[in-house]
Amino acid sequence: MNALQPARLLITADGVPRSATHGDVYHSADGGPEQAAHVFLGGNDLPGRWQGRERFVVLEIGFGLGLNFLTTWRAWRSDTQARGRLHYIAVEKHPPAEADLAAIHARWPVLGALPAALRAQWPPPVGGVHQLQFDGGALALTLLLGDARECLPRIDAVADAIYLDGFAPDRNPEPWSPDVCAQLARLTRPGSTLATWSVAGAVRRRLAAAGFIVEKRRGFGHKREMLRGWRASPPLNGPPVDAGA
């Protein structure tokens, strides 16, 4: 059994959950569910892109408190044009204890009964793959507990949308590493999109080197900019094409 170090959570004076390990906050002080909707759903053109699809796959790096997952579930559930299945795949190295999750989820009444439904199936902090099902199986959550650099190579899927949500890259470089970016390229196809709150130059360069076109757009709250991107076609880092062939 591969036991993991659970998240060490604090709450800042302005009520935002913070990691004592990484010294960074889990979401914007300007609003958690609102940031998730603006950056991660909006940056991936959701809900529009899942409408009419039989199956849509979201991949998240850094599941954390489940805020992005819960906000996505809420949007998907209330979307009358979303008729298919949603598969949400996420990696997380330091899963919070269930009691910590309950205390923080209580701060988001806007998410209704969804946080409690997530906690009812919350797995123990054991490394590996945990499969959770919601809404009669229409929503599947595959939670890979462990380091993103080790978990991602084990995934066999094609993601339509990626949420990149590690802590700040200067404090928590692993989820933004070149290896992770290369895995994101492997797990997508041309037209797949990504979004993140970070516009760090190193993140933009690594994503571009892995085959994503990235652009800045208006950020959430006090953050002026965020990043969105999509898989290029053909991959930018692919072999040179012989124009005469």
Ligand SMILES: C[S@@+](CC[C@H](N)C(=O)[O-])C[C@H]1O[C@@H](n2cnc3c(N)ncnc32)[C@H](O)[C@@H]1O
């Ligand atoms: C900003 S928080 C994510 C918030 C989350 N998306 C949510 O909706 O609640 C960053 C998360 O990345 C996780 N993380 C940090 N390093 C990681 C790594 N190497 N592999 C996987 N997860 C990692 C942290 O434990 C933390 O939960």
